[in-house]
Amino acid sequence: MKPINVGLLGIGTVGGGTFTVLKRNQEEIIRRAGRGIVIKMIADLETEKARKIVNESTIVITADANEVVMHPDIDVVVELIGGCTTARELILKAIENGKHVVTANKALLALHGTEIFAAAQIKGVIVAFEAAVAGGIPIIKALREGLTANRIEWIAGIINGTSNFILSEMRDKKLDFNAALNKAKIMGYAESDPTFDIEGIDAAHKLTIMAAIAFGIPVQFDRVYIEGIVNLTREDIDYAEELGYRIKLLGITKRTLKGIELRVHPTLIPIRRLIANVEGVMNAIVVKGDAVGTTLYYGAGAGAEPSASSIVADLIDITRMHTADPKYRVPHLAFQSNLLSNAPILSIEEIETSYYLRLRVIDQPGALAGITGILADLGISIDAMVQKESNEGEDQVDIIILTHLTIEKKINVALAKIESLPVILGKVKRIRLEEFSSK
Numbered sequence: 001m002k003p004i005n006v007g008l009l010g011i012g013t014v015g016g017g018t019f020t021v022l023k024r025n026q027e028e029i030i031r032r033a034g035r036g037i038v039i040k041m042i043a044d045l046e047t048e049k050a051r052k053i054v055n056e057s058t059i060v061i062t063a064d065a066n067e068v069v070m071h072p073d074i075d076v077v078v079e080l081i082g083g084c085t086t087a088r089e090l091i092l093k094a095i096e097n098g099k100h101v102v103t104a105n106k107a108l109l110a111l112h113g114t115e116i117f118a119a120a121q122i123k124g125v126i127v128a129f130e131a132a133v134a135g136g137i138p139i140i141k142a143l144r145e146g147l148t149a150n151r152i153e154w155i156a157g158i159i160n161g162t163s164n165f166i167l168s169e170m171r172d173k174k175l176d177f178n179a180a181l182n183k184a185k186i187m188g189y190a191e192s193d194p195t196f197d198i199e200g201i202d203a204a205h206k207l208t209i210m211a212a213i214a215f216g217i218p219v220q221f222d223r224v225y226i227e228g229i230v231n232l233t234r235e236d237i238d239y240a241e242e243l244g245y246r247i248k249l250l251g252i253t254k255r256t257l258k259g260i261e262l263r264v265h266p267t268l269i270p271i272r273r274l275i276a277n278v279e280g281v282m283n284a285i286v287v288k289g290d291a292v293g294t295t296l297y298y299g300a301g302a303g304a305e306p307s308a309s310s311i312v313a314d315l316i317d318i319t320r321m322h323t324a325d326p327k328y329r330v331p332h333l334a335f336q337s338n339l340l341s342n343a344p345i346l347s348i349e350e351i352e353t354s355y356y357l358r359l360r361v362i363d364q365p366g367a368l369a370g371i372t373g374i375l376a377d378l379g380i381s382i383d384a385m386v387q388k389e390s391n392e393g394e395d396q397v398d399i400i401i402l403t404h405l406t407i408e409k410k411i412n413v414a415l416a417k418i419e420s421l422p423v424i425l426g427k428v429k430r431i432r433l434e435e436f437s438s439k
Contacts, residue, residue, distance in 0.1 A: 003036030004319045007068035007099075009043050009090060010080035011050045014104060014131070017304030018078065018311045019054065029312070033319040037312075043068045069094040076318055078311060079103040088112050095119045095127070100322075102314045104131035104307055110205040113212070113219040117332040124326040128314035133206040134159055134283045136306030137299040138313065143213045143287065144334040150289030152214040154254040156267075156436060159206045161281030161301045162190045162197035163229050163249040168279040171237050171246070177230065189281050199228035200249060200264040207251035211262055214287070215255055215343065216335030220262070223345035227265035236358060236429060239400050240268050243384065245356070246276040247431065259344035261351050268356050268433040275436070286436065294436075349409040354383065357401040358429040359418065360390060367423040368399065374417045380406045396425065402433065 006022075008015055019039060022029070030036050040058075043065035044050040050061050062068065069077050069090050077094040079101060081087050087108050091101050092115075101120070103109070109116065109132055120127045130140045134157070143152070158164050162184055169180040181198065184190035196202040204224040212219045229249050240247050245268040254261040269276040274296055278284040283301030288294045300306035321329050331337060361367050375382060381404040390396040403411075415428045 001035040003038045004033075004075045004315070004322065005040040005073050006037060006315065007041040007043070007071065007074040007077045008039050008080065009065050009068060009077060009087075010082075011042050011044045011053055012080065013304045014307045014311070015042075015044075015078075015080045016053050017308035018080070021305060021308040021312050022315075025312070029316060033316045035319060037315050037319055041068045041071060041074060065090050066093070069099060070097055074099060075322070076100045076102060076315060078315070079105060080311075082107075084108050084111055088116070091116060091127075092119055095123050095125055098123060098125060100126045100128070100318045102128045102131075102311055102318070104129070104311065106132040106202070106205040106209060110208040110219055110221040113209065117337070120332065121326075121337055126318050126321065126329065127332055128318060129209070130314050131307045131310035133209055134285060134297070135299070135301040135303060136309045137283055137285065137297050137301065138310065139210065139285050139287075139297050140213065141313075142295070142297060143210060144330055147287060147289050147292065147295070148334065150291045152255065153288040153290060154252070155207075155210055155214055155285060155287050156250050156252045156275065156434065157203075157207070157210070157285035158248055158275060158278050158283055159251050159285065159301065160197050160200075160203040160249060161283060162194060163200075163203070164278065164283070165189050165281045166198070167229060167232070167237070167247060167249065170232070170234050171241065172279075174234060176234055177232060198230055200226045201228075203249060203251045204264045207253055207262060207264055210251070210285075211253040211260065213334045214253065215260055216333065216339070216341050217260060217343055217345075218340055219333075220345055223262055225263040225265070225348040227263075229266055232266055232431075233429075235398075236356075236431065239358065239388070239398075240356065240431075241271075243356075243386070243400070243402065244271055245269060245433070246271050248276065248278075250434070252434065255343075256346070256352075258350060259346045261346050263348060263351065266431050268431055270435060273436055349407075349412065351408050352405055353408070354405055354433040354435070355401075355403045355411055356429075356431040356433050357403070357415075359399045359401070360425040361397055361399050362423045362425065363395050363397045364423060367421075370421050370423065371399070371401075371418055374414055374421075375401075375403070378410050378414050380404075380410055380414055
C-alpha cells in the first residue's frame with residue numbers, strides 16, 4: 001500500500017527527534033499503521049543544517065514552507081516552527097489544501113484552536129496535537145478516548161517542567177528563586193527568556209486545551225487565571241514542608257455547579273499525594289472521572305524523543321483514519337462540535353479552595369485576636385495555625401494559618417482588613433491549597 005507522505009515544517013530539536021523515531025521504528029510503524037509513514041519534504045530556514053541532519057537525497061529540503069503545505073503529494077503536514085502568526089497561516093493553508101495536520105504548538109491552539117478546528121471540520125481533515133500538552137505523556141488521547149465514558153470532574157497537572165525543576169531545587173538544595181532559575185538555564189531547562197515558564201503562561205496554554213477536551217467547551221485562554229512562581233520564597237516552601245505540604249505550580253480545571261474553573265498558580269498539596277512527589281523537569285497530570293475515579297499520568301513533558309513519541313503516534317492515528325468518513329472520527333475536542341457547552345468560566349474570586357496565609361506580625365498581646373476575629377467575622381474557618389520566630393527581629397513573628405474551604409473573594413476582603421491592622425508588617429502571603437481527595 002502507498003505510504004503516507006509527510007511534510008515537516010521545522011527540523012529543530014523536536015523535528016529532528018521526529019525524523020529519528022520515524023526512521024528507527026519504521027518496521028514497527030508499518031505493522032501498527034498498515035502502511036509506511038515517510039517524510040518526503042522538510043521546510044527549514046537553515047537548509048544546510050537540515051540536509052546534514054537528514055542526509056537523504058530522496059527528501060526535498062526547502063526554505064519555503066509554502067512549498068510543503070501546497071505540494072500535491074504531501075498527505076500530512078507536521079508543524080514544529082512554533083509561534084502564533086506564521087504557524088497559524090501555514091496550518092490554515094495546509095487545511096485549505098486538504099492536508100491533515102499534526103502540531104505541538106500549544107500556544108497556537110490555546111489562542112486560535114476554535115478557528116483551526118472549524119476549518120479542519122469544513123475540509124474533512126484531522127488536526128492532531130498530542131505533543132502540545134505534556135510532551136510524551138498521552139494525556140490528550142486519554143481525555144479524548146480512554147476516559148470518554150466518564151464525566152470528568154477535575155484535572156490538576158504539573159505541566160511545566162522548568163517551573164517544577166526550579167521548585168524542586170529551591171526545596172532540595174535550599175536555593176533561592178534566582179539561583180534555581182540560573183541553574184535551570186545552565187542545564188538547558190530554561191530559555192534565556194523564561195517568562196512563559198515562570199509566569200505560568202505555558203502551563204495556561206496547556207490547561208486551556210485539556211479543559212476544552214475534558215468539559216466539551218471552546219478553547220478560552222483569555223479566561224484562565226494565571227499566577228507564576230516568581231514571588232515564591234524558600235521560606236514558604238520550608239514552612240509548607242513542615243506542615244506536611246509541598247508547593248507545586250499547578251494547572252487546575254474543575255467542573256462546579258456554578259461553572260468551570262480555569263486557573264494556574266502555585267498550590268500547596270499534601271505530601272502523601274503522588275503528584276506532590278513529582279520532581280525535576282517531569283510532568284504529571286491527575287484526572288478525576290465519575291466512573292474511573294482518579295488516574296495519574298506521569299512522564300517527560302518535553303524533549304526531542306518524548307515529544308516525537310506523541311507526534312509519531314498522531315501520524316499513526318491519522319494513517320489509520322485516513323480513509324475513514326470524517327463523521328466517524330474522534331472529534332477534535334472529544335465532543336461533537338455542534339454540541340459544545342457554553343458553561344461559564346468562573347473568575348478567580350468565585351473559586352472555592354483552602355489557603356495558606358503567612359503574616360509577619362509585631363509580637364505583642366492581642367495581635368492574634370485581631371487576626372482571628374476578622375477571619376471569624378467573614379466565616380473563614382481555621383484548620384491549623386503555627387507561630388514561627390522571624391529572622392527580622394526579636395519583636396516580630398511569622399504566623400502561618402491554613403484555612404478550610406472558602407470563597408476567594410472572602411479571603412480578599414479578609415486580607416485587606418488584616419493588612420490594615422497596625423500589628424501587621426507588609427503584605428500577607430497567600431498561596432492556595434488543594435487536598436485532591438479521591439472522594
